[in-house]
Amino acid sequence: MLKITRKVEYALIALRHFQNQEKDKLTSAKEMSKAYGIPQELLAKILQRLARENIVDAVKGPAGGYKLAVDPKTINMTKFFEIMEGPMGIMDCYFDSGCEQLQSCNIRTPLNRINDSIRSMFDNMTLADITY
Amino acid sequence: MLKITRKVEYALIALRHFQNQEKDKLTSAKEMSKAYGIPQELLAKILQRLARENIVDAVKGPAGGYKLAVDPKTINMTKFFEIMEGPMGIMDCYFDSGCEQLQSCNIRTPLNRINDSIRSMFDNMTLADITY
DNA sequence: TTATATACGACTATATTAGTCGTAAATCAT
């Protein structure tokens, strides 16, 4: 119920890590997984996604690793969550239209309002608000 | 990711139903399950919990059913969610202290802030805001 | 006494999330 996933959690830990780091210092998935007690393969996949989305830069080879590619101020949290997890809504019918009960549903409108509130809260927040 | 559960969803549908209803009119789980396409046993369990919490009154026997017991204005949403689902927090360590990674965790404080924001948003909302 | 309804715990099924594994490709040092 209204929980963020580990995928998001680990991504935030990683991003915050980069911030506490010299600007262009690389950190490998291995180092980081040790430092924070996160399964290495899982963290690796998460860093890979962040790299694909150009939030971090990846450098291959020995002494390779990852570093921040952008200023965290420029990435809003709604976008960030949706990069990591796909559409963010407290109920599926915010995006999906495949709900059988739509006819008889009497709570769609108020839940949409709540949804909008949560989204706008995260819209008005950037990665920097979390990683600083 | 940040989803409400069907348990909560069905509970809200039920409560809204009662509001659109004559004040003391009883509705059985069976009727309601038909009207909204919700599995009867599941809805029944949810109504039973609402009854246990004195949010609705239950009347047994033929022609029995449920009706609102309180003014929805008097129940705040945080409390309501926690009645239905237990502790509400975007991460477990908001309540639990059993996290192995606490030492190295670098995102607890900012996530707590977000959590507080969400909770206070729901604290400032009553059931009536959803069921009207 | 029968039919209907709530009460409730135990159980099963399904979906989501978390984590692992195998393999490929880039890169650096020797």
Next chain:
DNA sequence: ATGATTTACGACTAATATAGTCGTATATAA
């Protein structure tokens, strides 16, 4: 060149959480 190290990525398995079902008991109106 070759081996060690690291990213890249999809397929797979494991664990957990959510959704839904079932059996049985109890109350009550007709």
